[in-house]
Amino acid sequence: MTPQTRNVVVLGSTGSIGTQTLDVVERLQAAGIPLRVVGLAAGSNVELLEQQIERVRPDIVSVLSEPHAQRLEARFPHLRVVRGGDGPRTLASESGVDVVVNALVGAAGLLPTLAGVSRGCVVALANKESLVIGGSLVRAALHEGRGRILPIDSEHSAVLQCLDAGRRGDVRRVILTASGGPFRDTDPRELARVTPRDALCHPTWAMGARITIDSATMVNKAFEVIEAHYLFDVSLDEVSVVLHPASLIHSLVEYRDGSVLAQLASHDMRIPIQYALTYPDRHATKLPRLDFSAPLAFEFRPLDPARYPAFATVLAAAREGGSAPAALNGADEVLVRRFLHGEIPFPGIAAGLATVFDRWQAEVEGRGKRGSGLAEILAADCWGRTVSEGLSWP
Template sequence: MLPDLRPPPPRPSSAPREVAVLGSTGSIGRQTLEVAALFPERVRVRSLAAGAGWEALAEQARRVRPARAVIADEGAYVPLRDALAGTGVEVAAGDDAVAALAADAEVVVAAVVGVAGLASTLAAARAGARVALANKESLVVGGALVAAACAESGAVVVPVDSEHSALFQCLVGEDPASVERLLLTASGGPFRDRPARTFDAITPAEALRHPNWSMGAKVTVDSATMMNKGLEVIEAHWLFGVEPERIGVVVHPQSVVHSVVEFVDGSSKAQLGVPDMKVPIQVALSYPERWPAPHERLDWPAAGPLDFVAPDPERFPCLTLAYDALRAGGAAPAALNAANEVAVARFLDGAVRFTDVPRLVEAGMRAADAAGGAGTLGALRAVDAEARRLAAEAARSLQPA
């Protein structure tokens, strides 16, 4: 699923990469367009796709002038079409149209939020594209399906998540047999030092104040519960073929070391840099080359001490739940992910407490127990729906926050 980690010969710079950006109006999508704008001779944005924000998509399309712009919400087709009339941009709507974009580009930036991104990620993998993967749920829910599609088509996945990009960069040129352990770093979120006895009183506004990264609301809450790191452990398993016991997590508040590879001879290799998602986005677009760019550099004298502590599973039980789901296999990660999406949404709505999030996830994970299988997209969708139902039912049974 990953490209051969032996550095291949550089690609001729005269041939720009044809790129489709799925989820273009989200944080990763917007930053991808900023990176692409730095390299007009090397990157051509061929297609843009978004979920429901047709106004933002229209603005991007007028500025970037892709060949096509697709909105997943079919009800937004007419206003998008009218907004782009006379621009020469072809307009379409619906999930099938988004998947068609994914099947018709050299590089697909998969940045659709949540399990909704799985279908288009699969389409890109089946078409043999390079998948610049920013949608971790695609591997959490459908890792086996994506891996099988890549094996059949020759598609490769280059991760965009900062931690997995760090691991990827550290592994280039290394023999997989020499790898002892992967170590994902975690910021610890906004509550790494907050007493656990106060967690019941955490508000959505507090959970959304991440100390290091600027991300969407759902991912930011996942960082606060450390579910984000649990999902990344599952993603790392599928990306790098490493079993759960050899994937660790360490809390690193400064977010300077983005992840570490430990080798069998006792040495370690880490990737460091300022917290800036444009760097891993550019790596995914440029690999195996490195393109000069004006991204912020790490100020080494000012970096100060770097701290590393073990995560506390009792304060952040979502991390343990993710490991449990990975070890259980089958449909368990899909159920975990679906229940978590419901739990986070209910927390942001003020319907449940912060400490209820792992309880709702546990309730939703029961969907995996009755699952008949997880070998098809249809089966995974059925598990996803049942986990959401169980998590929502558990939310209704709780006292209001």
């Protein structure tokens, strides 16, 4: 029997994961895998979106601004164009969509994830913020619907593969690897002087700006701990983090008999993207492979909490629960932007997050605003942004 074509929408198609997803889809199509990209959602990079429309011929696209929407309507008269912040959710809610690739950055990813899961789609999830801020909502939607989340994050793709090799009841802990970012060996006294350009030089991965800065502060790794907690139904304490500068082992799972399973691959995000699109099948690729004829570095180091103070702050917010992680995610989005614009020094991101969390505990929790419903999450996100916009440094 010929397999049915699976209809895919790519949210954040103009970003790092989005562009790599389109590359993977084209490679799979060339290999005879029946996938069709029916929708693309971008933010404001309309030039790249136009090229993508020419290439993949989607039925529907979404952009943020009205002028960009009008430009697309004029150039592609048969295309459905939606506009505004709700566009990605509209695409994820389209009937006939089988797979939603959520490669949006930030809190904007939550509603499309909920929409895709509620409709029974596979959500290939790069947007970890969906789970960081709304993990309990997504989990509830998964329980109610027939949807499934498959991780794109290389660490979580690795964990999924290691878990599939054993029994859940035998798992002792999940171990996420971290490169340590560009400042893993920098003298901490120098960090106040590092520039956005220094921080954007990730030692192993080429990624979007926010996740690159979040990797330097380890906010990203704390987010990944929360993501693992929701994806694999393990407690926060059952997820450990270890520095592995070479980024060859993408993560590990330790079983109760002491066996530790690891997943290795060259650091190319197209490998986990493809696995999310074809799971549980594996297809041959021409993507880079590990070369075992040359020496490979399998060094591990413990994470130094003093070097990465934001890691503990974000996890403290996760333990607090409710909408505290949403407040910190909103704050981090603003603090990262302010650092990139030269408004605050690099250590100001971690310091700002600590301040926001302290205020959250004192002001917001004190007033009983601890809920984790959608309205509370969106309000906490907004609160975190406002507070961090107002923070100043001497």
